[in-house]
Amino acid sequence: MTILQLLLFAATLASVFARGRDYRTIRTVMIHDQAHLQPEDLSSATRTMASVFRRSGIDFSVISGSPDGPDAQIVDFRACIAASPRHSGSVPIRLRIIASAPPGFSPATLGFALPCARYGANATVFADRVMRVSCDLSVPFPTALGYALAHELGHLLLQSDEHTPTGIMRAVWSRSDWRTLATFGMEFDANQSEVLRHIW
């Protein structure tokens, strides 16, 4: 191999690695921990959530928000309409974790997202439901929480309450799904990853 070929080879390698690091930083995600979780559990769950999006080429910064702040207490159940504006990139996406599911949610529900909310918390995850999954299926709590957060954040970023038959946006995760997820991880399907990269 000549010096020129070596230089070209090195340039190609540098280009490949540069593309590999070309994550799209979308914005800031603010987490309001109203369940008062162990800090290490929350930190691990946050890393798990972020890793799901990084596999789709999406990156974001995560900061903690006050659990008692007014923005974390309000929930805007506004329905989406065709002309609903997307979240402004200058406003953090607010995820909150509450200790227990309010009455009325089905036992299998781990949380909910409000893709078209214009104020307040954009998505909520129920710590007690996640803990039950963790205990019943022997999935580490931070892992289960991280995937539950990623699923709800997926609704927000895709601005859709729809589910898919495969991937992290499936509506129901079976026992086998959870075991697969705990071992190998779970991600957005190819179409959703493409949409996420183009939207954000």
Ligand SMILES: [Zn+2]
């Ligand atoms: Zn969902």
